[in-house]
Amino acid sequence: MTKIDGKTIWITGASSGIGEALTYALDKKNCKLIISARRLQELKRVKANCLNENNISILELDIADIDVAKSKVNEAISKFGQIDFLINNAGISQRSLIIDTDIAVDKKLMDVNYLGTVALSKAVLPHFIKGGSGHFVTVSSLMGKFGSPYRSGYCGAKHALHGFFDVLRMEHEKDGIAVTLICPGFINTNVAKNALTGSGNAQEHNDTATENGISAELCAKEIIKAIERRKYEAYIGRKEKFAVYVKRFFPKLLHRLVLNIDVR
Template sequence: MSNYFNNKVVWITGASSGIGEFLAYALSAQGAKLILSSRREKELQRVKQACSIPEQVVVFPLDLSDIPSLQGKTDQAIGYFGRIDIMVHNGGVTQRSLVIETELNAHRQVMELDYFSYVALTKDLLPHFKERKTGHFVVTSSVMGKIGTPMRAAYAAAKHALHGFFDCLRAEVAPDNIKVTVLTPGYIRTNISLYAITKNPYGLGKHSEDISNGLAPEIAARQILKAIRKGSFEPYIGRFGGERIALWLMRLAPGIFFRIAPKLTPK
């Protein structure tokens, strides 16, 4: 079990902090070869040097918000180690503002980064997986990809879209031995919960949301590696608590959830 990731080539977006950073550490400790992407090259270099086997780590800066710039990037990524075994879609941004005050361009910005960048890279990488008759897409969604609460409409819409797209993809590629795992994290102790797009695409603001009780990212990384090994379809990542209960309510008693949802506004 512990050797599952040894020598596997894993491409991680959003790898300069948070879940992506700690996934890099956990995977490197198990012998994986890593391609780390985000906009912040300096931070990627820091993560690389902190990995257990930095000589098996490639820093590959990408701007996921610039969709045209992603054209052909998968060929470059494949060229580093000759193949890719696992693609971890993890880059993204969150959002906090009411629907009535959120500009359309803010919705577009969230969708470009949190949804369309995933689709673009997936479509480019898919022929490689199909040719090899193997591969695994791992997608960081959110509990907000399954429920809806105030002040998160743009973010929830993008995450809901990921579930629809990757559920369809899973059904299409199953005959080719290609796996799809859509992660649904609850609160994880990362900076993404502290900084968010607000009512306009330039309104990046700091919020007082308390994430101190969120799951430590290194523990989240271990949960994610376990889910990847098992080939899980849609695992919850996080502590047992309100987020997990909300998922159950939404599935089993949606009427109850809809009555309590208006009270779930972030502070």
């Protein structure tokens, strides 16, 4: 059991949704927080809503710009002198059929959800090794464990995260480094509104399943529990999280079940 209180934590994708909720929850635990996203004004809003503003540092970041990963890590370390946890939360979803999706959309999904996260994590890794400790927390998705129509590129990127971070855990457990993969199901955020369509534009409307999902605040609490328990993986949501086990033992059954659900 690891206590997260008072630790220095870098959160990407902190301007809304799960990242914003995590910022508020960790602020209450007196953590020193580096919050990152592309939208500077939204980060300023999130910081202003925190109880301990002096413990919150803003670092503007486009996760897809892998060329700046090393310099951004150096800047992040300079904020409080160290990083104890990196929460890889930045990402974007998708709502389009494979046949209707331009390959540029698949590339963007990989750049944001996979390569950007990997580049940032690899840049942080030497800092963790030097300190003899560190914890990577990567927000994947239940879509990283099984597939669903309209999310092919998103599923591909999330599956890739599991492969990479499982190996990172194997290679660097000896260095005192932990890895936790977070797999949310339906969370009531703007993830569906911001999801990319086949042309690369935002969908701009929510869906019933997302609107009926658990709150970002509850999701944040479950993520913190998983971090403190140093779980390898955590499945968060309502009944949809049990699909992970159906996939494992009854893959054909899950295939039929998913095809019979309106997943758009």
